[in-house]
Amino acid sequence: MKSKAELRIAIIGGGIGGASAAVALKAKGIRADVYEQASSMKEVGAGIGIRPPSVRCFKEWGLYEALEKVTTQSDHMEIIAGDDHVLIKEAWPVLTDDKTEAYARLVHRADLLETIVSGIPEDQIHLNHRCEKITDHGDYAEVTFENGTTIEADLVIAADGIRSTVRNQVIGHVEPVYSGYLAHRVLIDFDDALGLASKENILRIYVDGDNSFYLLPLEHRNQVSVDITVPGEFAWKPELTKEEILASITGFGPTLQKLVENIAFEDIVTRPLCDLEPINKWSTKSVTLLGDSAHAMLHNQGQGANMAMQDAEVLAKAILEADTIAEALQNYETKRKPITKLYQELSRLFPSDQAETAFPEKAHF
Template sequence: MTNLVSKTAIIIGGGLGGLSAAIALQQLGLNVSVYEKAKELKELGAGIVLSANAIKALEKLGVAEQVRNSGSPVKKAEIRTWDGKLLVNVPVHKQAKLYGTYSYLIYRPDLQSILYKNVKKGTVYFGKKLMRIETDATKIKAIFEDGEEVEGDLLIGADGVHSEVRRSIIGSTPSRYSGFTAIRGISNFEDDRFPVELGGGFEAWGPGKRFGFSHLGRGRIFWFSAINIPQGKMINTVDRKKTALEKLKGSFEPIEAVIESTNESDILLHEIFDRSPLKYWSKDRATLLGDAAHPMLPNLGQGGAQSIEDALVLSRSLEKYPDNVQQAFKMYEEIRIPRTSQVVRGSRAMARLMQLENPLAIHSRNLMLRAMPDTVQIKRLKWLVGHEV
């Protein structure tokens, strides 16, 4: 511990991963500074699901109770056909009993705000765009667009899918378009079939498209749609609400009503990408974390969870090797790369299953899902949501 108290950590990126890392490292006594490109904490975002593995990681950061109070437990989760027939009733109560907690859905900016309030005051600097990093045998330096230079013992790139730190460590690596574009929204909507007391909601899987609806807490709901479309075809859409209604026409109620209830300003549209897993994340005194290290598709709901797990494992590794940053990074990679690579691949495989277009393939998939017992459902994902850092 005493060796770590004198250490200075520079974190590039003030998102979920960067803030989680700041909390974890401050718990060890490190002097931490977070540099965020945005001018302020943004009040714009979608819902994020936090499975049992994420909640357990947040418990270790000391913020799980705040997250539970702000979010909504998932006590109902159904998968339906495009015309509303039940395919799967996810055994959420059995999973909660097995893992000791329900999954929670929370508004992403609320989660970011909770993490921000749990780092020491004065830790986060806004409006700081990284230009480059320089390193020598004993120190690493971050140089920002405004001319400021900051020196530390180690640097963590938690600067997202378009990471500048990643480029410094790895060079350019191509992103992979998922084959679908997402339209997402936040609204206030009530439906007797999905009461707010139960939390959770449903997904509907259609040919080449998918829609999900869930309670967010504080009276709000979150919805998303994933629509198979060539890259570049929908990204410049101006009227996102109209586009969503057109693309999801003919779906079972309440899908169109949910979209209708949403203000245009509360709807986001993004093309969805990931990257092939890397063999290493670190170079000299710099390493990567979260989307900067392992951008993944959202199909397993693990993007945020994996960055929080990264933060904890990285802090444990530095605790074990307080005088050898490179050795700590090596331990961090050995623990995290196999797991995150499996999640990246699993998310891709899940996308193929969810976004099927061929009627025969859809029919076969639906037969398989209907026949799957709860025990098999739980066993299939135990490696993922049953994991504890």
């Protein structure tokens, strides 16, 4: 393998996974260029909990202080029936070798991505680069973008999501699996949560059977991330009316229904909840998958972004320590496949009024 300083590494996709790969490699003295199809590096969607294994990544990357500024520690999660009947109040599970690390740090995806991107040198970010074609030549790969640019790289890291162009052209075409559920997501001011959101930084999940209504407090913003997960017909960009959304939440308590009635309809973003079946092969000798392109999962365990960030750190360390790219990619797959497969399976367990725990993962750690 070339010296680490000479490696040409291209990351396709500038979301949380792709940006994490760039900063993880930078922390180890390895340059990687990020190619993002959009005109800016930005995220939409829900608030999430950053788990301790991912927090450790930020410490490795020199970004922990920046992460602290946009996150707040949460020690518990609640599952609630109706508007007020607490079924479960449970401490976050320990996922590391340190038993004091029973927490999550709550953050909005946009603030998380901005924090990660702050660690990438500007000359390594290439916007308006949508991957059109990738050719694997064995010991290197060639990528052509819709804007006419062509690059060559010793390693291409595909962080381009559940419908990954790179994966489908090089590794094999994989169709996303629809869960049968839609997620309606919106940010509201804390004062508009009608007293249902926790001021103690507790993630609250209100349940109606397997339907769920997440209220995740974002102290940094003085906002609450709302995520309503209910059955619906598949479309990549569903078009529903406010009345249809309200009709789908009649099983929840009256205060939750009133909360949704008060939300401006144009602020709600609706997406289908899809995942992938576990993929047997992630890599060739010069191309590998990371994050959702490798192991997209449902949001129920809140581990999608966490798995992508942890992928990035393990991959960067594997590249640093291996003698060849092929060896590094094999080591990366060996370490990451078991844990990502587990969370893919666990993510299909929806929070429920019949659940015995808020964290099914506890049985495995």
